[in-house]
Amino acid sequence: MHDIRAIRDNPEAFDAALCRRPGTAPVSPEVLAIDEARRAAILAAETARAEQNAASRQVGAARARGDEAEFERLRALVAEKKAEVARLEDEARQKDAALRDLLLTIPNLPRADVPDGADETGNVEIRRWGTPPAFGFEAREHFDIPAARDGMDFATAARLSGSRFVVLKGAIARLHRALAQFMLDVHTTENGLTEMMTPVLVRDEAMLGTNQLPKFAEDSYQTTGGWWLIPTSEVTLTNTVAGEILDAGALPLRMTAHTLCFRSEAGSAGKDTAGMLRQHQFEKVEMVSITRPEDSLDEHARMTACAEGILQRLGLPFRTVVLCTGDMGFGATKTHDIEVWLPGQNTYREISSVSVCGDFQARRMNARYRPAGGGRPEFVHTLNGSGLAVGRSLIAVLENGQTEDGGVVLPEALHPYLGGRSRITPEGTLV
Secondary structure, eight states: OOOHHHHHHOHHHHHHHHTTSTTOOOOHHHHHHHHHHHHHHHHHHHHHHHHHHHHHHHHHHHHHTTOHHHHHHHHHHHHHHHHHHHHHHHHHHHHHHHHHHHHTTSOOOOOTTSOOOSSGGGOEEEEEESOOOOOSSOOOOGGGOHHHHTTEEHHHHHHHHOSSOOEEOHHHHHHHHHHHHHHHHHHHHTSOOEEEOOOSEEOHHHHHHTTOTTTTGGGSEEOTTSOEEOSSTHHHHHHTTTTOEEEGGGOOEEEEEEEEEEOOOTTOTTSSOSTTSSOSEEEEEEEEEEEOGGGHHHHHHHHHHHHHHHHHHHTOOEEEEEOOTTTSOTTOSEEEEEEEEETTTTEEEEEEEEEEOTTHHHHHHTOEEEOTTOSSOEEOEEEEEEEEEHHHHHHHHHHHHBOTTSOEEOOGGGGGGGTTOOEEOTTSOBO
16 A cells, blocks of 8 residues: 555656556546545544534533523534534545545556566566476476376366366375475575464455455455455465564564465466466465565565575576566566476466565555664565465476476475485376
């Protein structure tokens, strides 16, 4: 959420930055009109309350001197002003709610160094790592590799739950679990993140805090009891500091969690319907950092390196891009996407997004810290990123490790998590 004072102080600059996002229009005239009406109602209520208090003080004096007419006039004036105060305070509350509702729908402002662009074609590659494998055969997509075919049961999942679900079994299920464990171990023992286990059901306030609500309700699932199924543990990890005033010395907070994630994929009909690439239920190892404002860009680079490091340890080729203004998420002020090479599609596909959100989420959550030198609490900066999406990592391991006979050679980093086994045979057995 945006600071109303920043919009008041320089509405033209705010609109200019906002309109770098394609499809957006200037909002400051509407915002400031509501804000002005709200402030006018507050001022009028304060004035009426002062008049009510002044009249109240005069009522007793009028009765004491026996001036019954003045007493009645003043008593009527007190009642009139009391009703006026109530009306104006209600009007101010309504305007305040309208202003908050409007501010909650305005996306974050892109940083000046974010490239302009209409869509993903405007993203800017900043580096590559690794060389895509050169096979002497036509590469298969993950669901067509013999070693994985029996371990990915889409038919049973469809009978259980419908489309965009999968039942993993045997060697594939174990490989999926090994990937998540490997990621957590690297992040906690080498990257300095604290492992968390969080709920997957949250209240409205948590979804509001990380900007899934109100604008993107259709992208998530809500239970009949009112809870939301988290689309990512960014929601729970970031909201652990909601309403808190942290000590500057405690920052940065660096957290990670491996959780189920749920997304309705609203508006994605017809996209990536084959295989595991786009599912309603999936698993992700998430990273979240809470920092001081002056540290957030360095932390963004650090988190990107943490995610890249997982791919490097797995030997998976990737490229890192800066998202343009037309492709970055609602709450981000800058985003790095890491795209892993998928031989079966002959292209790079997103496996991690690492975003710095500035104080955008912190304002929604009222998450602050107290500067080391004292002074008023300030809003923290929040960052989040996949470290990594487990299902997509599974796809990448299978496709990059596939062999001509239909087997899969597995990354050395995973061997300890698989009981020393190093490959999956064409029949689907770990050996």
